[in-house]
Amino acid sequence: MDLISEVIRTVRVGSAGARLIRNPASAGLRFAAFDGSGFHIITRGTCWLIGHDEPVALRPGDIVLTSSGAEHGLSPVPRALADIPLFEPGADLPVSEPASFEFLCGAYRLDHGTAPQYLRALPDLIALSPDYDRHPELRSLIDLLVADVAADRPGSGATRRALLDLVLVQVLRQWHEWDGSAGWPAVADPGIAAALREIHENPHRPWTVGRLSEVAGLPRTAFSRLFTTAVGRPPMSYLTGWRLARAARLLRETDASLASIAPKVGYSTEFAFSAAFRREYGVSPGRFRTAPPTLTGADVR
Structure with a gap:
């Protein structure tokens, strides 16, 4: 990716x-x-x-x-x-x-x-x-x-x-x-790199720490430790952030319904997706979608 x-x-x-x-x-x-x-x-x-x-x-x-x-x-x-x-x-x-x-x-x-x-x-x-x-x-x-x-x-x-x-x-x-880095994260361990690739390309899958550790070919405890060290966040925290970032893009770039977005980013129901999105972004998915991004020349930091 x-x-x-x-x-x-x-x-x-x-x-x-x-x-x-x-x-x-x-x-x-x-x-x-x-x-x-x-x-x-x-x-x-x-x-x-x-x-x-x-x-x-x-x-x-x-x-x-x-x-x-x-x-x-x-x-x-x-x-x-x-x-x-x-x-x-x-x-x-x-x-x-x-x-x-x-x-x-x-x-x-x-x-x-x-x-x-x-x-x-x-x-x-x-x-x-x-x-x-x-x-x-x-x-x-x-x-x-x-x-x-x-x-x-x-x-x-x-x-x-x-x-x-x-x-x-x-x-x-x-x-x-x-x-001198070709990409990010600069992960030396091929197992962690493989887990990241799966998260990025298939966020909809029902991932758990155990399943990701299997992808990495590592014991669960060692996988969690190595992943957190390499990426800066625990595996499930990183997965949630990636899923909801993709959901935010879908909300802004498409007219797909919440019910259709939810399974694309790993949530079984619209309610579960909406609750997770609100925790991450502070607003509901619907309100996020109706407040489109703006382009301004003055309010720049």
């Missing part, structure tokens, strides 16, 4: 937005933690990525991936994160010339649920310096996204989300190329 494609489908159930910030305050901008994922692309000038580790110098073309919405800041000089002014989504930033740096923000906000496990397993903040000579398509996509954000024209509701998806795909590919 193509995990990058799956994560793109998952983040699509939330709202997406992009904003070009040309005139940040001289003290920089701090972005609060949020449920979702996003990226910054430095378009002009230099700055520093401020997180909870050492500051990282950034130059034009560098990309910052906030894989699961961690708090962070961009500043013209290294400083403590708490000393950077908080960015208010939707606020008009004061214009001051010349700006010390400019950057493009792209974000997927998940109003219900959390970022996919794929992204939560990555480092909270990833700074990349792409090789644009080897990957000119990424430069072209960034230029298109910048142009689309700068001129809000008819059709932007379709083009912007598509461009955000394409840029995120390219950023994840760059990360995997740099990190």
Whole structure:
């Protein structure tokens, strides 16, 4: 299964937005933690990525991936994160010339649920310096996204989300190329990899820890321990999250009834599916479906 494609489908159930910030305050901008994922692309000038580790110098073309919405800041000089002014989504930033740096923000906000496990397993903040000579398509996509954000024209509701998806795909590919991993999770044990493949491809099956351990060819206790270590969640917790993430996509992307979605994601009844979905997302499947994702250029973190 193509995990990058799956994560793109998952983040699509939330709202997406992009904003070009040309005139940040001289003290920089701090972005609060949020449920979702996003990226910054430095378009002009230099700055520093401020997180909870050492500051990282950034130059034009560098990309910052906030894989699961961690708090962070961009500043013209290294400083403590708490000393950077908080960015208010939707606020008009004061214009001051010349700006010390400019950057493009792209974000997927998940109003219900959390970022996919794929992204939560990555480092909270990833700074990349792409090789644009080897990957000119990424430069072209960034230029298109910048142009689309700068001129809000008819059709932007379709083009912007598509461009955000394409840029995120390219950023994840760059990360995997740099990190040396061909996919996620980076599971050394072939048995755990086999169990994950079954969960991803056949979430509708009546899985138990025992049945998954048989797929893995491991004793049940050893399987549970190895799976949790490799993936970050126990087997049944991971299975539930995957099932309901797929259900969320079906609710948003199709008009299938709840009764038909339930068995596709491993629930014997509509009632059981609805109860599990409400526990995971905080709303009923019906309400989730009738509150479609939005695309906004202002409310970006």
